[in-house]
Amino acid sequence: MGEPLLEIRNLESFYGPIMAIRGVSLTVEPGQIVTVLGANGAGKSTLLRTISGLMDPEKGEIHFAGRPIHGQEPHKVVEAGIVHVPEGREVFPLLTVDENLTLGAYTRRDRTEIARDREKVFDYFPILAERRHQEAGTLSGGQQQMLAIGRGLMLRPRIMLLDEPSLGLSPLLVQEIFAILRRLNADEGVTMVLVEQNARVALDLAHAGYVMEIGRVVMNGSADRLKNSEDIQAFYLGQQEVGQRGEKRWKRKKTWR
Amino acid sequence: MDQLQLLVSGLANGCVYGLIALGFVLIYKATEAVNFAQGDFMMLGAFVALGLTNAEYMALPFWLAAPLSILVMAVLGYLLDLLVLRRLFGQSQIAVVILTIALGFVIRFVAGAIWGHEPQTLQSPLSQGDISLGGVVLSVVDLAVIVVTVLLTITLYQFFQRTRLGLAMQAASQNQMAAYVMGIPVKRVQGLIWGISGATAAVAGILFASKGAMDPNAGLLGIKAFAAAVIGGFGSLPGALVGGLIVGVIEPFAARYLAAGYSQIAPYALLLAVLVFRPHGLISQTRMKKV
Ligand SMILES: Nc1ncnc2c1ncn2[C@@H]1O[C@H](COP(=O)(O)OP(=O)(O)O)[C@@H](O)[C@H]1O
Ligand SMILES: [Mg+2]
Numbered sequence: 001m002g003e004p005l006l007e008i009r010n011l012e013s014f015y016g017p018i019m020a021i022r023g024v025s026l027t028v029e030p031g032q033i034v035t036v037l038g039a040n041g042a043g044k045s046t047l048l049r050t051i052s053g054l055m056d057p058e059k060g061e062i063h064f065a066g067r068p069i070h071g072q073e074p075h076k077v078v079e080a081g082i083v084h085v086p087e088g089r090e091v092f093p094l095l096t097v098d099e100n101l102t103l104g105a106y107t108r109r110d111r112t113e114i115a116r117d118r119e120k121v122f123d124y125f126p127i128l129a130e131r132r133h134q135e136a137g138t139l140s141g142g143q144q145q146m147l148a149i150g151r152g153l154m155l156r157p158r159i160m161l162l163d164e165p166s167l168g169l170s171p172l173l174v175q176e177i178f179a180i181l182r183r184l185n186a187d188e189g190v191t192m193v194l195v196e197q198n199a200r201v202a203l204d205l206a207h208a209g210y211v212m213e214i215g216r217v218v219m220n221g222s223a224d225r226l227k228n229s230e231d232i233q234a235f236y237l238g239q240q241e242v243g244q245r246g247e248k249r250w251k252r253k254k255t256w257r
Numbered sequence: 258m259d260q261l262q263l264l265v266s267g268l269a270n271g272c273v274y275g276l277i278a279l280g281f282v283l284i285y286k287a288t289e290a291v292n293f294a295q296g297d298f299m300m301l302g303a304f305v306a307l308g309l310t311n312a313e314y315m316a317l318p319f320w321l322a323a324p325l326s327i328l329v330m331a332v333l334g335y336l337l338d339l340l341v342l343r344r345l346f347g348q349s350q351i352a353v354v355i356l357t358i359a360l361g362f363v364i365r366f367v368a369g370a371i372w373g374h375e376p377q378t379l380q381s382p383l384s385q386g387d388i389s390l391g392g393v394v395l396s397v398v399d400l401a402v403i404v405v406t407v408l409l410t411i412t413l414y415q416f417f418q419r420t421r422l423g424l425a426m427q428a429a430s431q432n433q434m435a436a437y438v439m440g441i442p443v444k445r446v447q448g449l450i451w452g453i454s455g456a457t458a459a460v461a462g463i464l465f466a467s468k469g470a471m472d473p474n475a476g477l478l479g480i481k482a483f484a485a486a487v488i489g490g491f492g493s494l495p496g497a498l499v500g501g502l503i504v505g506v507i508e509p510f511a512a513r514y515l516a517a518g519y520s521q522i523a524p525y526a527l528l529l530a531v532l533v534f535r536p537h538g539l540i541s542q543t544r545m546k547k548v
Contacts (some may be wrong), residue, residue, distance in 0.1 A: 052414030052436055075437070075442045086438060091432070092428045092431045092435060092436075095427060095431065102424065103424060103441070104439060106425060106440050107439075107440040151439070155439075156439070161448065
């Protein structure tokens with residue numbers, strides 16, 4: 001498998017006295033899509049914030065392409081080739097779609113290549129080309145999510161950290177966006193860390209996955225293995241088989257505790 | 258024709274208010290704090306220019322002193338952010354506000370200690386008598402103030418719309434977190450905005466001091482500029498200028514047509530009316546985020 005692109009060891013992050021990440025280790029190989037699953041408040045977003053430098057870890061290490069990046073300023077992390085697409089479609093609302101995309105390439109200077117990448121983004125998200133002179137704040141939720149992803153691509157990242165891109169979108173839109181993510185990974189070789197609560201679509205897309213609970217990784221493995229795990233099926237994929245006495249499976253004790 | 262003269266002098270005053278209001282809004286948009294020392298920045302910029310160019314002080318040529326004082330104020334604004342405000346990072350915005358109020362006192366004190374408390378006039382080539390246009394007599398300085406303000410506004414507009422740094426500044430003020438993850442060095446950008454607001458204050462000060470005598474308390478007209486900023490809609494740069502112009506124009510007309518006691522409160526009466534009927538200001542830029 002060679003050297004991992006992203007390697008996280010025993011990471012701990014705090015909000016004041018609150019310990020949100022409690023010793024997480026995670027590895028991403030180049031070209032992989034790795035999903036991080038978990039319920040609300042599990043610490044998924046905090047993990048991404050710590051990788052992208054929005055937060056400094058208290059303990060632990062983050063290595064990217066062999067270099068330590070923990071505790072660095074966010075713009076240094078971006079310059080290394082890591083782009084974070086935060087949850088909740090964080091666009092620049094009063095700037096146009098075009099200007100938002102321009103800012104995605106803020107750290108780059110290669111004008112002709114930037115123009116080429118803008119065309120590529122428009123290729124993947126034709127609606128953005130249609131709306132390129134419109135203020136981002138006036139786009140629909142799904143279009144804003146596409147813009148956030150497209151803007152991230154403008155960096156030509158070596159790895160993309162996606163935080164719940166499916167949140168609040170209709171199933172149809174989720175399918176559309178995930179199909180594009182699949183193409184980006186297959187055709188452009190974009191490596192991704194995909195944080196999701198929607199385990200079904202995430203495991204369909206990802207190569208490997210981690211399950212987080214209250215700041216810890218409680219399970220990890222290949223996507224197929226996770227898909228077939230009874231716990232995942234019971235707690236995340238919603239296949240609640242009705243037992244003999246009519247109790248739902250999810251009342252069963254979780255095996256990883 | 259009388260009205261035209263009132264209008265022009267009102268617009269000229271309004272330009273000064275508008276430029277100070279612009280400083281308020283720049284800082285507010287970038288950092289969500291209000292710099293209550295903005296009026297005192299204006300006063301300090303004026304005194305720095307005066308100290309550089311007036312015959313009794315350093316007697317430098319005006320066209321050298323003016324850009325120098327603008328540069329000095331820009332550097333001061335940047336350093337204030339770098340050395341003081343960044344240490345307050347994580348504190349509430351109230352801490353920043355109180356700090357800037359205290360800073361205003363300090364600036365007034367320092368200016369008084371250096372340049373004295375007597376009113377002084379900037380020896381400026383802008384303040385050169387009157388011109389008459391078809392029977393209307395207009396003061397050259399008022400016209401100069403208006404022209405300079407228009408030019409500065411266009412320059413700032415072009416800067417924010419057309420340059421990479423200007424766009425990054427807009428981005429950082431619209432969504433700080435997204436700006437961080439795009440690799441924009443947000444803290445440095447905020448420092449530069451403090452620099453721009455210092456430079457704008459210096460221009461306002463030079464224009465103000467060209468119009469007449471001033472003393473270290475001149476910065477207190479920052480309160481009127483603050484009202485102007487609120488009237489214009491606190492988050493909008495064009496709004497700040499428009500608000501400044503409105504306040505500037507209302508004053509001379511109110512003084513002419515209203516009874517003495519009422520004319521002074523006219524700008525604040527307008528402020529109250531705007532707050533009641535259009536709480537986001539005349540030109541509001543706030544828009545709800547789509548869910
Ligand atoms: N800004 C914050 N301040 C304090 N606590 C926070 C903050 N953001 C998240 N937390 C806490 O950290 C924990 C992990 O949150 P988060 O990483 O957002 O979880 P997830 O993304 O998996 O839903 C939660 O207990 C949450 O309450
Ligand atoms: Mg989250």
